[in-house]
Amino acid sequence: MNSEYNESPAHKPTPSNPPIGEGLVTAQHCIPFPTYHPILSGIIAGLEPDEDLNMPDWADKYRKLPRESTHEYGDYRVKRTPYMHEPLMCLSPRSPVKNIVVVKPTQIGATDGLGNNFLLYTAHKKPRPCLTILPTVELARRHVKSKMDKSLAAMECMHGIIRDAHGGKKRDESILLKEFPGGFWMFLGANSASAARSVSICNLILDDVDGFVMELGDEGDPIDIIKKRTDAFSAIAKILLMSTPTTLETSRIWAEFLLTDQCYYYVPCPFCDHGQTLQLGGPDTDYGLKWKDNDPDTAQYLCEQCHTLIPEIHKTRMLEQGKWIPTNPKVKLSRGFQLSSFYSPYGWVSWSVMAKEFLDSYKEPRKLKVYYNTRLGLPFEERGQQPEWTLLKNRSEPYKYWYAPEHAGFVTAGVDVQRNRLAVVIKGWGRNEESWLIWWGEVFGDTTDTESTDVWDQLDGLISRPITHALGFELPVLCTAIDSSDNTHVVYNFVRKRSKYIAIKGQSQTGKPILGRPTKQDVNYKGCVIKDGVELWPVGTDTAKRTIYDRLEAETPAHGRIHFTLDAPDDYYRQLTAEKHVTRYDKFGFGHKEWFLPKHKRNEALDCEVYALAAAIKVGLLHMNWDNVYTHHKNLKERKIQESTTPIVPTAKPHNTRQRYPSKYMRR
Numbered sequence: 196m197n198s199e200y201n202e203s204p205a206h207k208p209t210p211s212n213p214p215i216g217e218g219l220v221t222a223q224h225c226i227p228f229p230t231y232h233p234i235l236s237g238i239i240a241g242l243e244p245d246e247d248l249n250m251p252d253w254a255d256k257y258r259k260l261p262r263e264s265t266h267e268y269g270d271y272r273v274k275r276t277p278y279m280h281e282p283l284m285c286l287s288p289r290s291p292v293k294n295i296v297v298v299k300p301t302q303i304g305a306t307d308g309l310g311n312n313f314l315l316y317t318a319h320k321k322p323r324p325c326l327t328i329l330p331t332v333e334l335a336r337r338h339v340k341s342k343m344d345k346s347l348a349a350m351e352c353m354h355g356i357i358r359d360a361h362g363g364k365k366r367d368e369s370i371l372l373k374e375f376p377g378g379f380w381m382f383l384g385a386n387s388a389s390a391a392r393s394v395s396i397c398n399l400i401l402d403d404v405d406g407f408v409m410e411l412g413d414e415g416d417p418i419d420i421i422k423k424r425t426d427a428f429s430a431i432a433k434i435l436l437m438s439t440p441t442t443l444e445t446s447r448i449w450a451e452f453l454l455t456d457q458c459y460y461y462v463p464c465p466f467c468d469h470g471q472t473l474q475l476g477g478p479d480t481d482y483g484l485k486w487k488d489n490d491p492d493t494a495q496y497l498c499e500q501c502h503t504l505i506p507e508i509h510k511t512r513m514l515e516q517g518k519w520i521p522t523n524p525k526v527k528l529s530r531g532f533q534l535s536s537f538y539s540p541y542g543w544v545s546w547s548v549m550a551k552e553f554l555d556s557y558k559e560p561r562k563l564k565v566y567y568n569t570r571l572g573l574p575f576e577e578r579g580q581q582p583e584w585t586l587l588k589n590r591s592e593p594y595k596y597w598y599a600p601e602h603a604g605f606v607t608a609g610v611d612v613q614r615n616r617l618a619v620v621i622k623g624w625g626r627n628e629e630s631w632l633i634w635w636g637e638v639f640g641d642t643t644d645t646e647s648t649d650v651w652d653q654l655d656g657l658i659s660r661p662i663t664h665a666l667g668f669e670l671p672v673l674c675t676a677i678d679s680s681d682n683t684h685v686v687y688n689f690v691r692k693r694s695k696y697i698a699i700k701g702q703s704q705t706g707k708p709i710l711g712r713p714t715k716q717d718v719n720y721k722g723c724v725i726k727d728g729v730e731l732w733p734v735g736t737d738t739a740k741r742t743i744y745d746r747l748e749a750e751t752p753a754h755g756r757i758h759f760t761l762d763a764p765d766d767y768y769r770q771l772t773a774e775k776h777v778t779r780y781d782k783f784g785f786g787h788k789e790w791f792l793p794k795h796k797r798n799e800a801l802d803c804e805v806y807a808l809a810a811a812i813k814v815g816l817l818h819m820n821w822d823n824v825y826t827h828h829k830n831l832k833e834r835k836i837q838e839s840t841t842p843i844v845p846t847a848k849p850h851n852t853r854q855r856y857p858s859k860y861m862r863r
């Protein structure tokens with residue numbers, strides 16, 4: 196008998212197995228060997244008489260739904276939501292499945308049917324450390340109070356097993372903890388997920404993951420942080436992810452679902468027995484939800500095989516006979532289940548409601564998105580602002596790299612720093628903020644190396660390379676902006692010694708100026724104070740990207756037209772348009788615009804364009820006296836200084852904040 200997959204008998208506290216003591220629970224604290232050891236306890240369990248219940252059978256036998264949380268209180272019946280049977284089997288300890296991903300609409304019974312059954316079963320039958328994460332600690336607290344506490348009270352078999360605890364002597368409000376012999380339930384908000392830093396977890400539930408914060412400060416994605424907590428139990432750990440999806444580009448549950456075997460629930464037609472998934476369809480499809488004369492109360496389902504209208508009364512039987520079919524069967528240990536409200540049990544969300552809500556929402560993208568997410572259980576694809584790169588390429592002009600067309604008055608560069616390379620864009624600027632791409636490319640080398648300056652010397656050589664102006668003379672690069680977000684001190688050291696370079700740092704908040712006021716950075720990487728510290732210039736990346744995208748998309752821009760050389764490769768255009776400017780709606784329906792970069796896409800060309808624009812503003816792009824610049828260029832041509840390296844000194848006041856302050860004399 197494989198002891199690993201056997202159920203242990205009911206676990207009751209005994210004097211030799213006391214409740215766990217105070218203090219932040221860690222795996223070492225709460226699972227004192229040999230009182231509880233996952234493998235050993237499995238072996239012991241194998242020697243004892245065993246009820247041998249898998250999770251669906253356990254739920255049918257023991258689970259009670261509390262009167263306070265549902266009108267269908269009392270005995271839980273898996274049969275009521277038959278689509279839960281398979282995911283529950285995957286959560287059972289004897290199943291080898293490790294990841295269970297559920298993409299769901301609202302009101303399908305997943306939180307109770309999967310998450311809560313999983314926790315209660317574990318405490319009752321297979322004690323293990325469990326962690327549940329909800330989007331915020333407030334939601335976690337509400338969940339414990341309204342669901343878990345009431346379920347415990349309603350289930351006689353759980354009485355005396357679970358006790359409340361809290362992390363640390365000082366009560367930590369961000370940790371909700373319940374202990375039982377051999378394990379615990381911990382509940383956290385995703386915004387305080389780092390509180391689980393020192394805890395080892397066997398059963399992990401991530402509920403409503405599309406509502407999680409994307410980043411936890413500098414620590415990264417909370418989902419990645421938390422998943423690592425199961426490493427110590429990797430052989431038996433289970434991770435359950437559930438959520439209603441959001442937008443296609445940003446939905447995390449959808450991204451996780453795509454990594455699974457991607458199952459859909461097939462139900463048989465009561466008339467022809469043909470198995471099919473239930474879908475919305477459309478006015479022209481010969482399957483799906485249909486209704487007469489705009490009256491949603493007449494809604495029935497049209498079978499895709501025999502084209503008979505199926506009244507909803509058949510739904511219960513169809514659900515009972517349904518089965519999950521994977522569309523990506525080569526994946527074995529990660530199972531994904533997608534559901535819509537079409538499968539909602541009879542008496543919950545009806546097909547008429549599905550039709551009515553569709554009629555109410557289909558004309559308005561915002562409402563339609565809610566319908567897609569909360570009823571169809573599908574991510575919504577938004578158009579979003581994203582210029583079409585092939586259209587830009589078709590607009591390219593017959594001039595070469597390292598050549599500045601006639602109206603390019605001065606040149607700047609933007610540099611994005613990656614670990615193994617520097618991405619560079621060199622741009623010419625003219626009247627009305629018109630601009631020309633002069634060069635795009637990369638220089639390779641270890642940018643983190645504080646000893647070798649090889650890659651930086653290459654950059655210096657590149658930026659010093661002469662640019663031929665259409666009128667015959669040469670233009671220098673007047674200012675180069677280098678991103679200092681990574682390898683900060685290496686960038687500072689490089690910029691410190693060179694007057695035509697500036698260190699910049701992106702600010703992604705909306706409403707920031709493209710180039711803000713600089714601050715002095717006086718400390719090097721060893722923490723020593725440096726004389727004449729570098730100036731760090733903040734760059735409003737959101738504002739700059741919006742400006743660039745508006746200009747790229749405008750067919751005949753009155754201002755700021757961007758020109759491309761025929762020499763620019765496809766990759767430049769792809770990177771320039773890699774990001775999508777999308778609206779994300781929060782749960783209250785408020786839309787927030789944000790930049791979204793699809794996974795595995797590169798966007799350095801866009802970043803470099805932003806920095807080159809910031810450098811142009813530093814030089815004086817917004818206040819330049821263009822008549823003077825162009826007259827100067829004509830004079831240069833007339834004097835036939837073909838090989839001139841004379842810098843074209845702009846006549847506008849450069850962007851220099853010191854000049855904004857009156858002198859002491861003026862203040863008197």
Ligand SMILES: [Zn+2]
Pocket residue numbers: 464465466467468469498499500501502503
């Ligand atoms: Zn049929």
